[in-house]
Amino acid sequence: MDIKAYIESGILELYVAGQLSEKENQEVYELMQQHPELLKEVLEIEASIVKLTAATSPNSVKFDAFKDKITDAKVIQLNPKKTDWVTYSGWAASIILAGGLIWTLNNNTELTNQIETVSTERQLLEIQIEKARDNLAETRRLLDALRTKDILTVPLNGQGNYDFAYAKVYWNKNDNTIYLDAKGLPNAPEGKVWQVWSLTLNPLTPTSLGIIDNFNTDDNKIFAITNTNESQAFGITLEPDGGSASPTMEQLYTLGVVNTAP
Amino acid sequence: MNLEQLILQFQKKDAKAFETLYNMYSDSIHGVVYNIVRDSAISDEVVQDVFLKAWSNAESYSQKKGRFFTWVLNIARNAAIDKIRSKAFKTSKQNLDVDFFVDIIAGNTNLENQTDAIGIKKFVSQLGEKCKLIIEFLYFKGYTQKEVAESLEIPIGTVKTRNRSCIQKLRDIVL
Incomplete structure (x- = not known):
């Protein structure tokens, strides 16, 4: 048990106030036997409360004031x-x-x-x-x-050194949305971010569809992204935080060509 | 003689041990009772009742159940509350002061001959509103953690830590 944390929790102050359950009282008592620093803490709390409460006393009542009563009580007890x-x-x-x-x-x-x-x-x-x-x-x-009926499925395969990576794009041309399922990508390392690209092939022109800055925290790794381009392929690269103006080709993890025949 | 032995002697009905314990705690008990009853003659009476009760029920106390001081404190709060609920009391005192312990301490002339008077007065004058209420409720009035949380509209878990930091300030000043 972390005694310091136990002390810091404030439980001992409630112990002195008499506001713990019987079970907790017993627990504090047992811990005090094992940990002298706990006992010391309780004694200090108690001493401060004794002083504070004494300060609200308007006058002292002397012990003599009822000494007789207790000795009387004792005498009665001794004489059956x-x-x-x-x-x-x-x-x-x-x-x-x-x-x-x-x-x-x-x-x-x-x-x-x-x-x-x-x-x-x-x-x-x-x-x-x-x-x-x-x-x-x-x-x-x-x-x-x-x-949805008209959805296009585009598998993106791992590239070069990253052939373990994969992703899938579901493209709904009717509402200009792609759903990127990126479960096959690792978490982006510190200072890096995944960036999604739409590509036309002849000539090769990349257009950024944006970065996925919530990738590591997202549970299902499916991201809805707006895409109004006439894309012929999709690619995903790992870029420095904030993304890049054009893709870093050495960091191209996955790429997939759109099969135009629906 | 340490406190533990003293209490054992007291439980064996040793009047001398009782007197020592009485001198250690009677002012505190009186303070708590007075804070509830707000009448010094009546609280004198209640304090006597409290210690007589402790004396006659001495064997029912066990260290495992809590501190001796806490045990007497409980008896005192209950006795004081019983007193103000009694019919005779209600008819004699229509409305109780709404002051808190801090106000009593600030105006307490009996304090002048106590060594900690300056420290305690300084402590209460620096005390934040929340601390005043938490200490009042937990130690003087015997509220449960839950009741304190509800009265102050703070989460129940905060009561413990908040109270600790209030008591920490007290310790810094009076110990």
């Missing part, structure tokens, strides 16, 4: 009276009753604690469900987009 069965059974009954009450109370506290835990868990689950729903809606939307 004659056995009075009615009184004893009365006491016994009330003790049993009190025991029962305490038991019910404990049960109640425990149940309340459980309810609190459950309601926190429920909130967490709700957040997860909400997230899952959003993800599902997003995935459905993508799937619908990819299933």
Whole structure:
């Protein structure tokens, strides 16, 4: 256990205030036996609270003021009276009753604690469900987009040293959008970014379709990109942050030619 | 004699040990009771009740359940709250002061003969609003963490850390 973090959490201040559960009190007590620095911390917190609370006292009440009362009580205890069965059974009954009450109370506290835990868990689950729903809606939307009738599929294959890389472009000419599925590309290293290019082949003219700066954080690695060009091929290069005006050919990872026959 | 032995003696009904413990904590207990009751004669009475109760229930205390001071503090808060809820009290005091412990300390003339008086007065005068309330609620009024969070409209997790930094300032000044 990280004792420093435990101290910093503020749990010991609540311990002195008397606001921890029985279980936590026990835990603090046991840790204090093992870690003297914890005990020292508790003593200091306590000492400061003792001083602060004493400062609100309007006057002192001397111990002598009720010394008699406690010695009286002691004397009575030391001189057992004659056995009075009615009184004893009365006491016994009330003790049993009190025991029962305490038991019910404990049960109640425990149940309340459980309810609190459950309601926190429920909130967490709700957040997860909400997230899952959003993800599902997003995935459905993508799937619908990819299933459109007039969509062109362009596989991009790994180039040169990067023959492990691959990607796919789904091009919907009707709404001028390409969906780039770039699951086959590694994460862009620090200071670099993926840039997507539309190419016409004769003569070879690249037009940038933009950079994918959220590549590393995106979950499904599918990106919707606007493309109004009469593209004949698509390529992806790794460029310095911010992208480049023209593609760095040594960093061309994947390339694919559009098959014009639909 | 260290505190642990002192408490053991007290639990064996040793009046001398009790007196020592009383002298260590009675002013603090009185302060907490007075902060709730706001009447010095009544709080004198309550303080006596509290220590008598501690004396007669001495064997029910266990170190594993918490600090001895905290144990007495709890008895005191409960006794003081019972007092202000009692019918006799309600009819005699229509409205309680809304001051906090800081206001009591600022105007406390009894403090002049205490060595920490200057430090404590300095501490409360520098205390931020949130700290004042957190300390008031947690130590003087015995609110739970959840109740503090709700009263101050801060997340429950913040109560602990916020309170720690408030108490840290107190320690810097009075220890």
